[in-house]
Amino acid sequence: MQYWLLKSEPGTFGINDLAMRPKQTEPWYGIRNYTARNFMRDGMKKGDLAFFYHSSCAEPGIMGIAKIVREVYPDSSAFDPKSEWLDPKGDPANPRWLMVDVKLVRKLKHPISLQVLREHADALDDFTLLRRGNRLSILPVTAAQWEYILGLEIEN
DNA sequence: GCCAACGTTGGC
């Protein structure tokens, strides 16, 4: 059982979009970064939980919890000429971009803002999200970090 | 809109 954090831009696909999907499930397509892909491919298992994080918005922060409900399979958007995620060098016989399916578990009662997370940086023990220049859209969360952050929800 | 940080590309 692993924990993760998934970034999404609410202007493109936010937690409310996930909530409105049939079965509140969505393929996590469009990941075009090898490190993030490798986390999905090598680490993500069905049943793993992830924080749903809003980035590039007025109040970046953790908005909810999602669950991995399907493990990696080829990201079809890489072969879709109409998709902004088209990979011109993509080879359908040997797909290099992958995705998982995620399902909403619940929205947090109160989002945990990036600002609040920063205030707890020491307790979060070098949380990847808080590192300078961090740009990973998928990153691992330790069990200790997960529990600590969920504690902040009640405190909020 | 700015800019720091990082990843990717491509010439050599």
Place this chain on the structure above:
DNA sequence: GCCAACGTTGGC
């Protein structure tokens, strides 16, 4: 394999 140039991310 090096590394400069370029593109992207994401907070502010």
